[in-house]
Amino acid sequence: MICKELAYMLADYCNGTMDPRLREELDDHLSRCEPCMAFTKTFRATCAETRKLRETIEYTIPREVRERLEMFVRSAVLKYPEKVNEYREQVARDRREKVLKLVRAATAGTLSSATALLMESHCAACPECSGYFDAARMAGDHQVTDPPEGIRSHVIALMQALPPGEEFFLA
Amino acid sequence: MSAERWKEDEALLESLRKGTPDAVDELLRLYQGKIFNLAMSILKNESDAEEAAQDVFMTVIRKADTFQGNSAFYSWMYRICVNTCLMRLRGKRRNETVSIEEFMPVFTDEGMHASPMDDWSKEVERDALNEELGQMIRKFTEELSEKYRVVFVLSDVEGLSNEETAKILGLTVPAIKSRLHRARLYLREQLSRYLREGKAG
Numbered sequence: 288m289i290c291k292e293l294a295y296m297l298a299d300y301c302n303g304t305m306d307p308r309l310r311e312e313l314d315d316h317l318s319r320c321e322p323c324m325a326f327t328k329t330f331r332a333t334c335a336e337t338r339k340l341r342e343t344i345e346y347t348i349p350r351e352v353r354e355r356l357e358m359f360v361r362s363a364v365l366k367y368p369e370k371v372n373e374y375r376e377q378v379a380r381d382r383r384e385k386v387l388k389l390v391r392a393a394t395a396g397t398l399s400s401a402t403a404l405l406m407e408s409h410c411a412a413c414p415e416c417s418g419y420f421d422a423a424r425m426a427g428d429h430q431v432t433d434p435p436e437g438i439r440s441h442v443i444a445l446m447q448a449l450p451p452g453e454e455f456f457l458a
Numbered sequence: 459m460s461a462e463r464w465k466e467d468e469a470l471l472e473s474l475r476k477g478t479p480d481a482v483d484e485l486l487r488l489y490q491g492k493i494f495n496l497a498m499s500i501l502k503n504e505s506d507a508e509e510a511a512q513d514v515f516m517t518v519i520r521k522a523d524t525f526q527g528n529s530a531f532y533s534w535m536y537r538i539c540v541n542t543c544l545m546r547l548r549g550k551r552r553n554e555t556v557s558i559e560e561f562m563p564v565f566t567d568e569g570m571h572a573s574p575m576d577d578w579s580k581e582v583e584r585d586a587l588n589e590e591l592g593q594m595i596r597k598f599t600e601e602l603s604e605k606y607r608v609v610f611v612l613s614d615v616e617g618l619s620n621e622e623t624a625k626i627l628g629l630t631v632p633a634i635k636s637r638l639h640r641a642r643l644y645l646r647e648q649l650s651r652y653l654r655e656g657k658a659g
Contacts, residue, residue, distance in 0.1 A: 322570075
Protein backbone atom coordinates (compact mmCIF):
# COMPACT_ATOMS: atom_id res chain seq x y z
CA MET A 288 0.00 0.00 0.00
CA ILE A 289 1.15 3.52 -0.74
CA CYS A 290 0.32 6.75 1.08
CA LYS A 291 -2.02 7.92 -1.67
CA GLU A 292 -4.16 4.78 -1.47
CA LEU A 293 -4.25 5.00 2.28
CA ALA A 294 -5.53 8.57 2.19
CA TYR A 295 -8.47 7.56 0.04
CA MET A 296 -9.35 4.51 2.09
CA LEU A 297 -9.45 6.27 5.43
CA ALA A 298 -13.24 6.56 5.63
CA ASP A 299 -13.82 2.82 5.87
CA TYR A 300 -10.82 2.44 8.13
CA CYS A 301 -12.04 5.06 10.59
CA ASN A 302 -15.63 3.90 10.82
CA GLY A 303 -14.61 0.29 11.21
CA THR A 304 -16.22 -1.08 8.07
CA MET A 305 -12.96 -2.04 6.38
CA ASP A 306 -12.22 -5.56 5.26
CA PRO A 307 -9.90 -7.12 7.94
CA ARG A 308 -7.17 -8.09 5.49
CA LEU A 309 -7.02 -4.61 4.02
CA ARG A 310 -7.04 -3.22 7.52
CA GLU A 311 -3.98 -5.25 8.42
CA GLU A 312 -2.17 -3.96 5.38
CA LEU A 313 -3.11 -0.43 6.29
CA ASP A 314 -1.99 -0.84 9.91
CA ASP A 315 1.29 -2.22 8.66
CA HIS A 316 1.83 0.83 6.47
CA LEU A 317 0.89 3.17 9.31
CA SER A 318 3.43 1.61 11.66
CA ARG A 319 6.19 2.39 9.18
CA CYS A 320 5.10 5.76 7.82
CA GLU A 321 5.17 8.83 10.01
CA PRO A 322 3.41 11.24 7.62
CA CYS A 323 0.54 8.78 7.18
CA MET A 324 0.25 8.33 10.93
CA ALA A 325 -0.02 12.09 11.37
CA PHE A 326 -2.46 12.28 8.46
CA THR A 327 -4.66 9.54 9.90
CA LYS A 328 -4.65 11.00 13.40
CA THR A 329 -5.57 14.46 12.18
CA PHE A 330 -8.23 13.01 9.89
CA ARG A 331 -9.75 11.22 12.85
CA ALA A 332 -9.54 14.39 14.92
CA THR A 333 -11.31 16.31 12.17
CA CYS A 334 -14.17 13.80 12.16
CA ALA A 335 -14.33 13.89 15.95
CA GLU A 336 -14.52 17.68 15.98
CA THR A 337 -17.34 17.59 13.46
CA ARG A 338 -19.20 15.09 15.60
CA LYS A 339 -18.77 17.37 18.60
CA LEU A 340 -20.25 20.17 16.55
CA ARG A 341 -23.25 17.95 15.81
CA GLU A 342 -23.79 17.31 19.50
CA THR A 343 -23.55 20.94 20.52
CA ILE A 344 -25.25 22.48 17.52
CA GLU A 345 -28.34 24.37 18.44
CA TYR A 346 -30.84 24.87 15.76
CA THR A 347 -30.72 28.55 16.21
CA ILE A 348 -33.19 30.49 14.26
CA PRO A 349 -33.25 34.23 14.91
CA ARG A 350 -36.26 35.19 16.98
CA GLU A 351 -37.75 37.58 14.49
CA VAL A 352 -37.36 35.00 11.72
CA ARG A 353 -39.09 32.42 13.88
CA GLU A 354 -41.96 34.77 14.66
CA ARG A 355 -42.42 35.81 11.04
CA LEU A 356 -42.27 32.23 9.85
CA GLU A 357 -44.83 31.07 12.39
CA MET A 358 -47.14 33.95 11.55
CA PHE A 359 -46.81 33.30 7.84
CA VAL A 360 -47.51 29.59 8.05
CA ARG A 361 -50.38 29.94 10.51
CA SER A 362 -52.11 32.71 8.61
CA ALA A 363 -51.62 30.90 5.33
CA VAL A 364 -53.19 27.80 6.82
CA LEU A 365 -56.05 29.80 8.34
CA LYS A 366 -56.69 31.73 5.19
CA TYR A 367 -56.72 28.78 2.90
CA PRO A 368 -58.23 25.84 4.71
CA GLU A 369 -60.96 25.64 2.08
CA LYS A 370 -58.35 25.74 -0.64
CA VAL A 371 -56.32 23.03 1.06
CA ASN A 372 -59.41 20.92 1.53
CA GLU A 373 -60.49 21.51 -2.03
CA TYR A 374 -57.08 20.43 -3.21
CA ARG A 375 -57.13 17.32 -1.05
CA GLU A 376 -60.58 16.36 -2.22
CA GLN A 377 -59.54 16.88 -5.80
CA VAL A 378 -56.55 14.57 -5.29
CA ALA A 379 -58.76 11.93 -3.67
CA ARG A 380 -61.35 12.19 -6.47
CA ASP A 381 -58.71 11.93 -9.20
CA ARG A 382 -57.23 8.91 -7.59
CA ARG A 383 -60.59 7.16 -7.12
CA GLU A 384 -61.41 7.77 -10.76
CA LYS A 385 -58.07 6.42 -11.92
CA VAL A 386 -58.47 3.27 -9.85
CA LEU A 387 -61.96 2.69 -11.17
CA LYS A 388 -60.78 3.16 -14.76
CA LEU A 389 -58.00 0.70 -14.24
CA VAL A 390 -60.27 -1.88 -12.63
CA ARG A 391 -62.74 -1.51 -15.53
CA ALA A 392 -59.97 -1.89 -18.10
CA ALA A 393 -58.65 -4.95 -16.27
CA THR A 394 -62.13 -6.47 -16.34
CA ALA A 395 -62.65 -5.65 -20.00
CA GLY A 396 -59.13 -6.80 -20.94
CA THR A 397 -58.05 -3.44 -22.36
CA LEU A 398 -55.02 -2.84 -20.17
CA SER A 399 -51.74 -1.89 -21.83
CA SER A 400 -49.32 -4.80 -22.05
CA ALA A 401 -47.01 -3.50 -19.30
CA THR A 402 -49.89 -2.91 -16.91
CA ALA A 403 -51.47 -6.27 -17.74
CA LEU A 404 -48.18 -7.98 -16.98
CA LEU A 405 -47.85 -6.22 -13.63
CA MET A 406 -51.46 -7.04 -12.82
CA GLU A 407 -51.04 -10.70 -13.73
CA SER A 408 -47.95 -11.19 -11.62
CA HIS A 409 -49.57 -9.38 -8.72
CA CYS A 410 -52.74 -11.50 -8.88
CA ALA A 411 -50.65 -14.67 -9.01
CA ALA A 412 -49.29 -13.77 -5.58
CA CYS A 413 -52.38 -12.10 -4.09
CA PRO A 414 -55.46 -14.29 -3.54
CA GLU A 415 -57.49 -11.26 -2.49
CA CYS A 416 -57.01 -9.46 -5.79
CA SER A 417 -57.22 -12.52 -8.01
CA GLY A 418 -60.54 -13.42 -6.35
CA TYR A 419 -61.86 -9.92 -6.83
CA PHE A 420 -60.87 -9.62 -10.47
CA ASP A 421 -62.07 -13.10 -11.36
CA ALA A 422 -65.48 -12.26 -9.93
CA ALA A 423 -65.50 -8.89 -11.71
CA ARG A 424 -64.69 -10.48 -15.04
CA MET A 425 -67.54 -12.95 -14.56
CA ALA A 426 -69.94 -10.10 -13.83
CA GLY A 427 -68.80 -7.97 -16.77
CA ASP A 428 -67.21 -4.52 -16.79
CA HIS A 429 -70.44 -2.48 -16.67
CA GLN A 430 -71.06 -3.91 -13.20
CA VAL A 431 -67.80 -2.61 -11.71
CA THR A 432 -68.05 0.00 -8.94
CA ASP A 433 -65.43 1.41 -6.56
CA PRO A 434 -63.40 -1.54 -5.25
CA PRO A 435 -63.07 -2.18 -1.49
CA GLU A 436 -60.20 -0.48 0.36
CA GLY A 437 -57.86 -3.51 0.35
CA ILE A 438 -58.05 -3.95 -3.41
CA ARG A 439 -57.84 -0.20 -3.92
CA SER A 440 -54.52 0.11 -2.11
CA HIS A 441 -53.06 -2.77 -4.13
CA VAL A 442 -54.17 -1.17 -7.38
CA ILE A 443 -52.63 2.14 -6.32
CA ALA A 444 -49.33 0.43 -5.53
CA LEU A 445 -49.50 -1.21 -8.93
CA MET A 446 -50.03 2.10 -10.71
CA GLN A 447 -47.05 3.55 -8.91
CA ALA A 448 -44.87 0.63 -9.98
CA LEU A 449 -45.49 1.46 -13.61
CA PRO A 450 -42.57 3.23 -15.30
CA PRO A 451 -43.21 6.95 -15.82
CA GLY A 452 -44.81 7.77 -19.15
CA GLU A 453 -46.24 4.29 -19.50
CA GLU A 454 -49.94 4.26 -20.39
CA PHE A 455 -52.38 2.17 -18.37
CA PHE A 456 -54.74 1.45 -21.20
CA LEU A 457 -54.61 0.43 -24.79
CA ALA A 458 -55.35 3.30 -27.14
CA MET B 459 -32.97 7.73 13.69
CA SER B 460 -34.43 7.00 17.08
CA ALA B 461 -37.63 5.02 17.51
CA GLU B 462 -38.99 7.92 19.49
CA ARG B 463 -38.50 10.44 16.70
CA TRP B 464 -40.03 7.96 14.31
CA LYS B 465 -43.15 7.72 16.44
CA GLU B 466 -43.31 11.47 16.81
CA ASP B 467 -43.14 11.84 13.04
CA GLU B 468 -45.85 9.26 12.48
CA ALA B 469 -48.18 11.02 14.88
CA LEU B 470 -47.41 14.38 13.30
CA LEU B 471 -48.09 13.12 9.80
CA GLU B 472 -51.36 11.61 10.93
CA SER B 473 -52.54 14.86 12.50
CA LEU B 474 -51.45 16.89 9.47
CA ARG B 475 -53.52 14.62 7.28
CA LYS B 476 -56.53 14.97 9.50
CA GLY B 477 -56.03 18.72 9.67
CA THR B 478 -55.90 18.75 13.48
CA PRO B 479 -55.58 22.37 14.69
CA ASP B 480 -52.36 21.71 16.63
CA ALA B 481 -50.70 19.90 13.75
CA VAL B 482 -49.14 23.00 12.25
CA ASP B 483 -47.81 24.18 15.63
CA GLU B 484 -46.27 20.79 16.19
CA LEU B 485 -44.73 20.75 12.73
CA LEU B 486 -43.16 24.15 13.35
CA ARG B 487 -41.98 23.22 16.82
CA LEU B 488 -40.23 20.08 15.64
CA TYR B 489 -38.83 21.27 12.35
CA GLN B 490 -38.56 25.00 11.84
CA GLY B 491 -35.06 25.14 13.35
CA LYS B 492 -33.81 22.22 11.31
CA ILE B 493 -35.36 23.35 8.06
CA PHE B 494 -34.15 26.91 8.51
CA ASN B 495 -30.61 25.73 9.26
CA LEU B 496 -30.54 23.35 6.34
CA ALA B 497 -31.76 26.15 4.08
CA MET B 498 -29.15 28.51 5.57
CA SER B 499 -26.38 26.02 4.93
CA ILE B 500 -27.33 25.79 1.28
CA LEU B 501 -28.34 29.38 0.58
CA LYS B 502 -26.06 31.13 3.11
CA ASN B 503 -28.38 34.09 3.27
CA GLU B 504 -30.94 34.71 5.97
CA SER B 505 -33.73 36.23 3.94
CA ASP B 506 -33.42 33.60 1.21
CA ALA B 507 -33.46 30.84 3.83
CA GLU B 508 -36.54 32.37 5.44
CA GLU B 509 -38.44 32.44 2.17
CA ALA B 510 -37.32 28.92 1.35
CA ALA B 511 -38.54 27.73 4.77
CA GLN B 512 -41.94 29.31 4.09
CA ASP B 513 -42.15 27.45 0.80
CA VAL B 514 -41.07 24.18 2.43
CA PHE B 515 -43.72 24.32 5.15
CA MET B 516 -46.48 25.25 2.73
CA THR B 517 -45.50 22.38 0.45
CA VAL B 518 -45.38 19.94 3.36
CA ILE B 519 -48.79 21.01 4.63
CA ARG B 520 -50.34 20.88 1.16
CA LYS B 521 -48.87 17.54 0.26
CA ALA B 522 -49.04 15.70 3.58
CA ASP B 523 -52.08 13.95 2.24
CA THR B 524 -50.42 12.54 -0.84
CA PHE B 525 -47.15 11.64 0.88
CA GLN B 526 -46.68 7.95 0.19
CA GLY B 527 -44.89 6.92 3.35
CA ASN B 528 -42.34 4.80 1.50
CA SER B 529 -39.62 7.03 2.91
CA ALA B 530 -39.45 8.52 6.38
CA PHE B 531 -41.41 11.74 6.88
CA TYR B 532 -38.37 13.82 7.86
CA SER B 533 -36.37 12.63 4.86
CA TRP B 534 -39.25 13.56 2.59
CA MET B 535 -39.26 16.99 4.19
CA TYR B 536 -35.48 17.42 3.88
CA ARG B 537 -35.77 16.48 0.25
CA ILE B 538 -38.40 19.15 -0.32
CA CYS B 539 -36.11 21.61 1.44
CA VAL B 540 -33.03 20.69 -0.60
CA ASN B 541 -34.98 20.90 -3.86
CA THR B 542 -36.55 24.22 -2.93
CA CYS B 543 -33.14 25.67 -2.08
CA LEU B 544 -31.38 24.34 -5.15
CA MET B 545 -34.15 25.78 -7.31
CA ARG B 546 -33.60 29.17 -5.70
CA LEU B 547 -29.86 28.94 -6.26
CA ARG B 548 -30.29 28.11 -9.92
CA GLY B 549 -31.50 31.54 -10.93
CA LYS B 550 -28.87 33.34 -8.89
CA ARG B 551 -25.30 34.27 -9.43
CA ARG B 552 -23.22 31.63 -7.71
CA ASN B 553 -21.79 32.40 -4.33
CA GLU B 554 -18.06 32.62 -3.97
CA THR B 555 -16.75 29.16 -3.12
CA VAL B 556 -13.26 27.73 -2.79
CA SER B 557 -11.98 25.02 -5.08
CA ILE B 558 -11.86 21.76 -3.17
CA GLU B 559 -8.99 20.53 -5.34
CA GLU B 560 -6.63 23.01 -3.71
CA PHE B 561 -7.15 21.26 -0.41
CA MET B 562 -6.75 17.64 -1.43
CA PRO B 563 -3.61 15.90 -0.15
CA VAL B 564 -0.63 16.15 -2.51
CA PHE B 565 1.46 13.12 -3.41
CA THR B 566 4.72 12.48 -5.23
CA ASP B 567 4.79 10.41 -8.41
CA GLU B 568 5.48 7.39 -6.22
CA GLY B 569 2.33 8.11 -4.25
CA MET B 570 4.05 9.33 -1.08
CA HIS B 571 3.04 12.42 0.89
CA ALA B 572 4.70 15.34 -0.85
CA SER B 573 4.66 17.76 2.06
CA PRO B 574 5.60 17.40 5.72
CA MET B 575 2.70 16.40 7.94
CA ASP B 576 1.98 17.97 11.34
CA ASP B 577 0.20 15.90 13.94
CA TRP B 578 -2.08 18.39 15.69
CA SER B 579 -4.55 15.80 16.92
CA LYS B 580 -3.49 16.17 20.56
CA GLU B 581 -3.67 19.93 20.34
CA VAL B 582 -7.37 20.04 19.50
CA GLU B 583 -8.31 17.90 22.46
CA ARG B 584 -7.92 20.94 24.70
CA ASP B 585 -11.36 22.12 25.72
CA ALA B 586 -10.34 25.74 25.37
CA LEU B 587 -10.19 25.29 21.61
CA ASN B 588 -13.64 23.73 21.30
CA GLU B 589 -15.70 26.75 20.49
CA GLU B 590 -13.12 28.23 18.16
CA LEU B 591 -12.79 24.99 16.20
CA GLY B 592 -16.55 24.66 15.92
CA GLN B 593 -16.71 28.13 14.42
CA MET B 594 -13.88 27.38 12.01
CA ILE B 595 -15.50 24.15 10.86
CA ARG B 596 -18.69 26.05 10.16
CA LYS B 597 -16.83 28.74 8.29
CA PHE B 598 -14.84 26.26 6.18
CA THR B 599 -17.99 24.28 5.45
CA GLU B 600 -19.70 27.40 4.22
CA GLU B 601 -16.91 27.96 1.73
CA LEU B 602 -17.47 24.58 0.08
CA SER B 603 -19.47 24.48 -3.15
CA GLU B 604 -23.02 23.29 -2.58
CA LYS B 605 -22.30 19.96 -4.24
CA TYR B 606 -20.16 19.01 -1.25
CA ARG B 607 -21.76 21.23 1.33
CA VAL B 608 -25.19 19.66 1.15
CA VAL B 609 -23.81 16.13 1.50
CA PHE B 610 -21.57 17.14 4.37
CA VAL B 611 -24.35 18.93 6.24
CA LEU B 612 -26.83 16.05 5.90
CA SER B 613 -24.32 13.35 6.83
CA ASP B 614 -21.92 14.83 9.32
CA VAL B 615 -23.94 17.62 10.83
CA GLU B 616 -27.47 16.16 10.69
CA GLY B 617 -26.10 12.68 11.34
CA LEU B 618 -28.09 10.92 8.59
CA SER B 619 -26.85 7.63 7.14
CA ASN B 620 -25.33 7.51 3.66
CA GLU B 621 -28.42 5.67 2.45
CA GLU B 622 -30.75 8.35 3.79
CA THR B 623 -28.63 11.14 2.32
CA ALA B 624 -28.52 9.35 -1.02
CA LYS B 625 -32.29 9.09 -1.06
CA ILE B 626 -32.82 12.72 -0.17
CA LEU B 627 -30.46 13.96 -2.87
CA GLY B 628 -31.35 11.38 -5.48
CA LEU B 629 -27.72 10.19 -5.72
CA THR B 630 -26.09 6.77 -5.34
CA VAL B 631 -24.50 5.69 -2.06
CA PRO B 632 -20.98 5.50 -3.61
CA ALA B 633 -21.39 9.07 -4.87
CA ILE B 634 -22.34 10.21 -1.37
CA LYS B 635 -19.38 8.39 0.16
CA SER B 636 -16.95 9.90 -2.27
CA ARG B 637 -18.22 13.46 -1.81
CA LEU B 638 -18.25 13.03 1.94
CA HIS B 639 -14.69 11.76 2.00
CA ARG B 640 -13.47 14.63 -0.12
CA ALA B 641 -15.29 17.10 2.11
CA ARG B 642 -13.57 15.59 5.17
CA LEU B 643 -10.16 15.64 3.51
CA TYR B 644 -10.78 19.27 2.65
CA LEU B 645 -11.75 20.08 6.21
CA ARG B 646 -8.69 18.30 7.60
CA GLU B 647 -6.44 20.35 5.36
CA GLN B 648 -8.20 23.61 6.21
CA LEU B 649 -7.85 22.89 9.93
CA SER B 650 -4.17 22.01 9.44
CA ARG B 651 -3.49 25.31 7.73
CA TYR B 652 -5.48 27.23 10.30
CA LEU B 653 -3.65 25.66 13.25
CA ARG B 654 -0.25 26.07 11.59
CA GLU B 655 -0.86 29.75 10.93
CA GLY B 656 -2.13 30.20 14.44
CA LYS B 657 1.11 28.84 15.77
CA ALA B 658 3.23 30.93 13.43
CA GLY B 659 1.31 34.09 14.38
